[in-house]
Amino acid sequence: SSGINAEYGQLNVCLIGPGEPADKSRDDDDIYGCHYDEGRISRTISQIESEQVLAYRSMMGYEELEQESGLQIYWEQGVCVLGQTGDTFIAQYSHQFDKFCAEHDHPCDIVDDEFVSDNWKYLVTSGNCDGRYSKKFNGHFSIRNLVMACQMVAERNGVERVEVVGESVRKVDGRFEITLRNGEVIFSEKVLVSCGSFVNFFDVLPENRKLDLELVGHTVLKFELNDADTEMMSGFPSMIYKAEPRENSNYIYILPPMKYPNGKTYIKLGHVVYPKMDEDKIGQELTTLEEVQDWYCREDYPKARKHFQEHFKKMFPSVTPVSEVLDFCVMAITPSGKQLIGFAEENWMVAAGGNGKSAKFCLEIGRICADSLVKGEWCYEHLGCENFTLRYMGEESDNSPKCSGGSVCC
Numbered sequence: 361s362s363g364i365n366a367e368y369g370q371l372n373v374c375l376i377g378p379g380e381p382a383d384k385s386r387d388d389d390d391i392y393g394c395h396y397d398e399g400r401i402s403r404t405i406s407q408i409e410s411e412q413v414l415a416y417r418s419m420m421g422y423e424e425l426e427q428e429s430g431l432q433i434y435w436e437q438g439v440c441v442l443g444q445t446g447d448t449f450i451a452q453y454s455h456q457f458d459k460f461c462a463e464h465d466h467p468c469d470i471v472d473d474e475f476v477s478d479n480w481k482y483l484v485t486s487g488n489c490d491g492r493y494s495k496k497f498n499g500h501f502s503i504r505n506l507v508m509a510c511q512m513v514a515e516r517n518g519v520e521r522v523e524v525v526g527e528s529v530r531k532v533d534g535r536f537e538i539t540l541r542n543g544e545v546i547f548s549e550k551v552l553v554s555c556g557s558f559v560n561f562f563d564v565l566p567e568n569r570k571l572d573l574e575l576v577g578h579t580v581l582k583f584e585l586n587d588a589d590t591e592m593m594s595g596f597p598s599m600i601y602k603a604e605p606r607e608n609s610n611y612i613y614i615l616p617p618m619k620y621p622n623g624k625t626y627i628k629l630g631h632v633v634y635p636k637m638d639e640d641k642i643g644q645e646l647t648t649l650e651e652v653q654d655w656y657c658r659e660d661y662p663k664a665r666k667h668f669q670e671h672f673k674k675m676f677p678s679v680t681p682v683s684e685v686l687d688f689c690v691m692a693i694t695p696s697g698k699q700l701i702g703f704a705e706e707n708w709m710v711a712a713g714g715n716g717k718s719a720k721f722c723l724e725i726g727r728i729c730a731d732s733l734v735k736g737e738w739c740y741e742h743l744g745c746e747n748f749t750l751r752y753m754g755e756e757s758d759n760s761p762k763c764s765g766g767s768v769c770c
Contacts, residue, residue: 370518371518371734372518373514373518373519373520374519374520374521374522374546374548375511375514375519375520375521375522376522376524376526376538376540376546377391377522377523377524377525377526377555378390378391378523378524378525379523380393380395380396380504381396390653390656390657391525391558392652392653392656392657392689392690393556394503394556394557394689394690394691394714394719395503395504395506395507395719396504396689397503397504397580397687397689398502398503398504398505398618398619398620398621398626399500399501399502399503399598399615399616399618399628400500400501400502400503400615400719400720401439401500401598401600401613401615401720402415402419402434402439402498402499402500402501402598402720403415403439403498403598403720404416404419404460404497404498405439405441405453405456405457405460405494405498406456406717407452407453407456408697408698410698410743410747410748411698411717411721412456412460413724413742413743414720414721414724414725414743415720415721415724416497417723417724417742418720418721418722418723418724418725419434419497419720421723421724421727422434422501422723425506425509425510425513425723426509428509428513428516429508429509429512429513431502431505431508431509431512432502432505433501433502433505433506433509434499434500434501435499435500435501436495436496436497436498436499437495437499437500437595437596437597437598437616438493438494438495438498438499438597438598439493439494439498439499439597439598439599439600440471440491440492440493440597440598440599440600441453441454441457441491441492441599441600442471442476442485442489442490442491442599442600442601442602443489443490443491443601443602443603443605443611444486444487444488444489444490444602444603444604444605445488445489445490445605446490446605447490447602447605449602449611450490450491450602450605451490453491453492453600454490454491454492457492457494458492461494461496464496464497466494466496466497467494467495467496468492468493468494469492469493469494470490470491470492471489471490471491471492471493472489472490473485473487473488473489475489475493476489479595480595480596482592482593482676482678482679483596483675483676484674484675484676484677485603485675486603486604493597495597498597498598499597499598500598500615500616500618501720502618503719504621506719506722506723510723510726522540522546524540524541524542524544525540525541526538526539526540526541526562526564527539527540527541527562527563528562528563528564529551529553529563529564529565529708530563531566531705531708535547535548535549536548536549536550536551536707536708538551549707550707550708550709550733550734551707551708551709552709552710552711552729552730552733553565553704553708553709553710553711553712554710554711554712554729555712556690556692556712556714557573557575557646557652557690557691557692558649558652559571559573559692559710559712560573561648561649561652565704565710566704566705566708569704569752569753570752570753571700571710571712571713571750571751571752571753572694572695572751572752572753572755573692573693573694573700573712573713574645574692574693574694575645575646575647575652575690575691575692575693576643576644576645576646576690576691576693576716577643577644577645577646577655577688577689577690577691578630578631578643578688578689578690578691578716579630579631579642579643579661579664579668579686579687579688580628580629580630580631580668580686580687580688580689581628581629581664581665581668581669581672581684581685581686581687582620582626582627582628582629582684582685582686582687583626583627583628583629583672583679583681583683583684584624584625584626584681584682584683584684584685585617585625585626585627585679585681585682586680586682589617589679589680590617590625592679593616593617593627593679594617596614596616596617596627597616598613598614598615598616599613599614600612600613600614601613601614601675603671603674610631610632610642611631611632612629612630612631612632612668612671613629613630613631614627614628614629614630614675615627615628615629615630624682624683626685629668629671629672631643631664631667631668642663642664642667643691646690652690655688655690656688656689656690657688658686658688660686661686661688664686665684665686669684691714691715691716692712692713692714692715693713693715693716694713694715694751695751696751697715698713698715698747698748699711699712699713699714699715699718699721699725699748700712700713700748700749700750700751701725701728701729701745701748701750702738702745702748702749702750703732703738703750704750706736707733707736709729709732709733710750711725711729727740728740
């Protein structure tokens with residue numbers, strides 16, 4: 361916000377949408393977000409080149425945001441990808457680690473059985489380990505603190521928050537009318553629609569179009585640790601772990617011990633979100649607003665709980681959790697695996713399709729959207745808009761991405 365004001369002059373900006381609810385009890389008026397949590401993996405490694413750019417440049421902004429907000433956001437504790445020798449998935453990730461670390465002169469360790477034993481004695485693997493570990497520009501961050509920090513700095517720079525659900529966006533005579541659930545209408549010259557998994561359930565796109573998204577219900581299980589286990593695991597990194605080398609067998613991700621607002625420390629396990637790799641069928645396809653709301657407010661999912669308990673017991677047999685907390689969120693998956701960011705019409709910008717991995721990119725995605733919306737055309741020197749072309753349901757892919765209400769990206 362401060363950077364935009366400095367470059368473009370004072371802008372009148374408002375942020376529309378409800379804050380984090382005190383209680384996720386089922387209510388037909390409730391809208392939820394995946395950021396009601398602490399741990400997210402922050403890694404520069406991806407098999408999609410554009411995501412490496414977004415991740416790296418987002419991490420470059422953590423320090424400034426921490427200084428401006430006074431909140432700690434990022435912990436550079438490293439990321440490890442781990443599996444067995446000969447696994448194609450692990451080999452691809454390892455190659456990305458090697459390539460990125462060599463280009464940026466960052467240290468990168470080869471992870472084998474000896475490395476695991478020397479560094480994480482409490483971790484039990486399937487043996488015959490292969491993988492990579494890198495600490496520089498890899499770790500984890502608090503998505504809750506990041507959102508709070510962005511809102512805090514934005515409000516300090518004059519952004520007004522309107523904590524009401526936006527029901528619809530209409531363009532009338534070149535100006536936008538944004539109708540809120542309470543009946544109020546906000547008028548605007550420009551609009552950015554970024555509603556996560558709820559974007560297709562409200563009239564917020566031109567001609568009530570729907571983005572080509574598949575919604576998948578995602579589950580995580582947080583294991584509370586006692587003080588002794590917290591101390592023992594204090595150096596554990598974020599990890600992507602694939603126990604079986606079979607093609608398309610599922611993997612899990614692990615967040616190291618983190619303290620939550622309730623004062624307790626948890627280690628978190630999550631599962632693969634892509635249906636074709638979800639061998640245990642933990643993810644659930646969701647198609648309606650009611651299904652999405654119900655998923656966010658679930659109280660239990662025995663199949664997922666058992667899935668994570670079994671993984672945890674095998675990997676950390678010496679750790680005895682104090683308690684467990686099952687939590688739920690929804691991922692918006694795109695056909696390409698890339699985010700959808702662009703102009704739906706002139707001055708009408710959209711950002712959607714996080715694919716279960718875009719929290720780590722959000723600072724840079726926000727910068728792209730802000731700069732582009734203010735200038736009225738795609739404005740990002742590091743990547744072209746063809747990397748993020750909007751795609752709607754029922755439409756074939758278009759090779760001429762639109763960057764400013766009809767002009768073709770150059």
